[in-house]
Amino acid sequence: MxxxxxxxxxxxxxxxxxxxxxxxxxxxxxxxxxxxxxxxxxxxxxxxxxxxxxxxxxxxxxxxxxxxxxxxxxxxxxxxxxxxxxxxxxxxxxxxxxxxxxxxxxxxxxxxxxxxxxxxxxxxxxxxxxxxxxxxxxxxxxxxxHWVLLLVTLIIVAVSIYLPKFLNKRLINATNRVSTSNQKYLETLHNWLGGIDELRHYLAGSKLFKVTRYEQNKLSDAYVNYAKKQQLINLLNEFSSNLFSLILFVVAGILIKNNLIIFGTIVAIGNYHYYISGAIEDINFSLQxxxxxxxxxxxxxxxxxxxPIKDEKKKSGAIGIELNGLSYNYPDNHIDFPNLEIKPGEKVLLTGSNGRGKSTLLDIISGEKSDYDGKLSFKNQTRAIEDFDKLQINYMKQESTIFPGNAVDNITMFDTAYQKDAVKVISELNLNLNKSGEKFSGGQKQIISILRNVVNPSNILLIDEGLSGVDDANKERILKYLSNLPQTVVLVEHNLNKDLKRYFTREITV
Structure with missing residues (x-):
């Protein structure tokens, strides 16, 4: 700022x-x-x-x-x-x-x-x-x-600024003495009270009382000295303030007596001293x-x-995925993935027991995890794609965010260019999504998240357990719709029956 x-x-x-x-x-x-x-x-x-x-x-x-x-x-x-x-x-x-x-x-x-x-x-x-x-x-x-009043005022202001700094050095020394004495007293208590059982056993209490009393007296003296210095400084500050005001009034009186200024100046001179000194103190405080x-x-x-974001249209079209010797290391786990090739446009169901790396694999494909070993490549029907930034990968995680607004807003991500597509797909799937963001059920939120990734163009669509909360009837409608999309789809899901698995090209177990 x-x-x-x-x-x-x-x-x-x-x-x-x-x-x-x-x-x-x-x-x-x-x-x-x-x-x-x-x-x-x-x-x-x-x-x-x-x-x-x-x-x-x-x-x-x-x-x-x-x-x-x-x-x-x-x-x-x-x-x-x-x-x-x-x-x-x-x-x-x-x-x-x-x-x-x-x-x-x-x-x-x-x-x-x-x-x-x-x-x-x-x-x-x-x-x-x-x-x-x-x-x-x-x-x-x-x-x-009168120029004399300005000169005297500036001198007084300069002394007023310097004097507290000079006096405060003494107060700082007194403060440091209190701090040192307090630390020494605490160390003494720690050293002696830590062995109070031995002192009690050998009847050495008199030594304990003598040592602690000595340090207590030093601490008390330090506090008294600090209070004395503080009161002395306050007294000197008040005295100097009154003295400076008196000097100003005396100088003004002399000038009035010699008809160099008007009588009314006597009531204003103190104000101007206050304005200048107060403003200087405020400037110092403000700069700090x-x-x-x-x-x-x-x-x-x-x-x-x-x-700056370049306003470019997202491009869709199927892209294939190829894994060779791919692995990933966690601090407490090492995951090896099978070599496989997913052709452009395939619909792949990814299954396997918990902890085998299904979500990790999707993170790697999406680009969220880049510290993997092995080779990951992408290709369309004719050639390999080396520039990852040219890919459009839509990734629906297990936890997707639903924003305040209706279903269409959440599906289009507030981009009116996709509004007709969103309305069309909701109609084709015969979905009841006439609610606002905070009132959607868990299954409806998952459906909206899937459709968000469908309506927004992509080359690859990754879905991580995006159907776990969806009822069977809507689950089948969505899988049937996904099977007819042109882009490559990789979906992680655990409990799909044989009838629903028919919408996938193949199933890969990791």
Whole structure:
């Protein structure tokens, strides 16, 4: 996720966000600037001018209330639109890279990771923009009032930023001392209490009490020292803050006495110091937040990269399969497959006892498993096919996904080009599939998954126990329909009677 990409989501709105933050900072600074004149005219008892500037102050106050909220609203719109495009990119990447997707990991990227980047990167970027505007406008205003006030304010802000870092070194040392003492105390307890039975047996309790009391006192001293340093630092921070405010007021008083600035400046100078110092602290905090999600941001960028899909029509036509010396190794099992040749257009029933590698063989043929030994080749009626990517293999696994929607949507996979074919095959098989995705029975889901692989063109159709939940009447209709398809069909099934086996060219047992 990048700021450049965020800008491109909606460029006019992005510019409007920047302008909204600019006006927000401007109203904040102007509020204190006008307040100077309100106080000044009140002191001079100029009721007319005081009324005019009070109305102006009220108008600016309304703006300072509205524009930050407008900016926040526009930022939400911009980031949500950007999130939508990022989510699309992630899903598109999963789809085009043809990689296995772990659902919890995908959900984490699409929801939690995006939220973290939004909060720590995108939002903080706009906070930095707002704070930069505030610093710049406050500095310009101070320069307009008097350059001495700007110089003194910048010096005080610099000291205010450095002083806590200097003091915190002492607090860090005190914290480390507490940690070390605590670790030493725990080690002492572990070393001595672990042998408490021997200590009790030999009446050596006094030594146990002496050692543990010594470490307890050291830990207590460390905590007291930490608390003392913390209170001292808080005291120094409060003292320095009050001292800096006093210095500002003294400098402003001197300038007022010499008629170099108006009296009302005395109420605004503290605000400008607060604006500049607060904005600098916020910028530092925001930049740390942005840096904290750099790695996560890079990961999301990788997840959104994808390969454009060429819009090519899928081609059907039978392709043969040939196995020579094929085998596959699992950590606890080795599977050897028989040498065999399945001719283009054959309908093969693959049987065998559990664990003999029927599903593994389909995984290998489909390309899902490539770390096998031996040779697997494909050929049509005239020549061998060396480019696996040119093959269209449809593979129905034992567990197929049914998506929300009706049967036709699930069969066509939401491609309207195949809608007529889906309706036609449902009609030819006289199937009752007038339900939605969540209401289909197990057998109906299997039928829909088979038809999905039938309607979408393929050279080879692999079905792994796709009829186990289908009743006998529908099972026969489907097998009869499959037997008339032009493509090569390999089906794994256990319990088919002789009448149903007649729809296959042959049966192969592994």
């Amino acid at each position: 990048t700021i450049n990409a965020l800008f491109k989501v909606n460029q006019p709105r992005f510019v409007a966000i920047i302008l909204a933050y600019l006006v927000s900072s401007l109203t904040l600074v102007l509020n204190s600037y006008v307040l100077m004149y309100v106080v000044n005219y009140l002191k001079n008892r100029d009721l007319a001018k005081w009324t005019q500037f009070m109305l102006l102050e009220l108008l600016i106050s309304v703006g300072s209330y509205l524009f930050p909220r407008l900016a926040t609203y526009l930022v939400q719109q911009q980031t949500q639109d950007y999130n939508h495009s990022v989510r699309q990119g992630i899903v598109r990447s999963y789809y085009t890279h043809n990689k296995h997707v772990k659902v919890p990991e995908a959900q984490n990227h699409l929801i939690n990771d995006l939220s973290l980047v939004n909060d720590n990167y995108l939002s903080n970027f706009f906070f930095v923009i707002s704070d930069v505007f505030t610093i710049a406008l406050a500095a310009i205003t101070l320069l307009m009032i 937040g942005m840096k904290s999600v750099e790695e996560l941001n890079l990961k999301l960028k990788e997840e959104t990269s994808y390969i």
